[in-house]
Amino acid sequence: MENIKTIHIGSFIQKRVSESNIRITRICNFFDCGEKEIxxxxxxxxxxxxxxxxxxxxxxxxxxxxxxxxxxxYSPPAPFKHPYVSKVKKSALPQFRKSIYTKEIIYFILKLIETNKKTKSQIIDDYKIPKTTLYKWIAKYKNSEDS
Incomplete structure (x- = not known):
């Protein structure tokens, strides 16, 4: 997985275009523009x-x-909420769980541990991944590598 701390979306699009072997004429027709704009x-x-x-x-x-x-x-952790105060703000927008991790994220985190770039406690602190979640990943994906 590439570093996504800074996202230059144009370069990601260009990489995908070259991987997909889509002709520039098709792209220009799709967007109704010229090659210069692309x-x-x-x-x-x-x-x-x-x-x-x-x-x-x-x-x-x-x-x-x-x-x-x-x-x-890379987002900052949620602010501390007092356990006895339960003011839940309702929103008309859809709510998503932040804790949904893709396989790419999991492999990225596990590679940091494997290559000794970060310790388990550094990962827990830096990325706010729960300790139990990290240890479950380690157990699950270590077993899948062995087979």
């Missing part, structure tokens, strides 16, 4: 979400997941 997109560090959604559909790749994984790894 090359400008490759240089763009950010894109409009509607435009990014079109790229996801064209290239059959979820570019939004790059941002989700970034949030999982």
């Amino acid at each position: 090359n400008q997109i490759y240089m763009s560090p950010a894109l409009n979400s509607d435009y990014l959604l079109k790229w996801c559909k064209l290239l059959d790749y979820d570019f939004f997941r790059l941002y989700s994984q970034h949030l999982i790894l």
